[in-house]
Amino acid sequence: MSHRLCTSPHCSVQPRHAAPGRNLCTPCRDQLADVLTVLADHYDECAHELRLGWRRSGERVRGGMIGGIRLSDAILDVRADILSILTSWTAMTVHERGLPAPSRDVHAMTAVLRRNIDWLAAHPAAGDFADEMTDLLACAREVVNPDRAPLLHLGPCPQPGCERPVHATVQTKDRTSRPVISCAAGHTYDADQWRALAA
Numbered sequence: 001m002s003h004r005l006c007t008s009p010h011c012s013v014q015p016r017h018a019a020p021g022r023n024l025c026t027p028c029r030d031q032l033a034d035v036l037t038v039l040a041d042h043y044d045e046c047a048h049e050l051r052l053g054w055r056r057s058g059e060r061v062r063g064g065m066i067g068g069i070r071l072s073d074a075i076l077d078v079r080a081d082i083l084s085i086l087t088s089w090t091a092m093t094v095h096e097r098g099l100p101a102p103s104r105d106v107h108a109m110t111a112v113l114r115r116n117i118d119w120l121a122a123h124p125a126a127g128d129f130a131d132e133m134t135d136l137l138a139c140a141r142e143v144v145n146p147d148r149a150p151l152l153h154l155g156p157c158p159q160p161g162c163e164r165p166v167h168a169t170v171q172t173k174d175r176t177s178r179p180v181i182s183c184a185a186g187h188t189y190d191a192d193q194w195r196a197l198a199a
Contacts, residue, residue, distance in 0.1 A: 007127030008032075010134050013161065022118070023126035027161030033117050034187070035133045036110040039082065042140035043106045046079045074143045082106060082136050089113060089129060093120065157183035 003017040006025040019026045083106060090109040093116050094101050102108035113120065120129055157166050166183045182188040 008130040022121040024121040
């Protein structure tokens with residue numbers, strides 16, 4: 001009996017069999033729902049980083065001071081990409097499903113996409129959708145705190161069906177800070193919890 005394979009390029013489940021009637025396996029479908037939740041939060045964190053930058057220093061313009069530093073092109077680009085790509089996938093979803101369009105707000109759009117996650121997992125473009133959402137989240141994480149750097153690969157995520165790589169990261173400018181332990185799908189742990197789970 002032949003099985004349809006999961007079309008997510010980030011799938012690490014073995015065997016890579018898609019769930020019945022879908023183009024994604026169940027773990028990838030669940031991870032995608034998590035990514036959508038975390039992505040909206042990271043979009044907000046990007047704005048928070050910009051506001052912090054504005055408060056940290058001023059820049060002299062025509063003899064005066066403005067309450068901000070040079071905006072990070074990377075943060076602005078990531079926010080624009082998140083908004084643009086989510087708008088495109090949401091428009092496709094509401095059009096093909098005959099749903100009312102949400103406001104052009106990241107939280108509203110990710111909510112629509114999460115509510116329709118099973119339909120999206122069965123869509124012919126499911127793999128592309130999973131790929132773009134995962135890449136957006138990776139880019140957002142990179143710019144939200146560029147002083148964080150990978151410290152240690154800890155192994156696969158212990159969440160049922162996840163198995164995405166888990167890394168401990170630390171502030172490169174503050175080695176006394178506690179490591180942040182998380183996997184690519186957004187599951188996070190503190191050090192004590194990780195030791196118990198990985199034991």
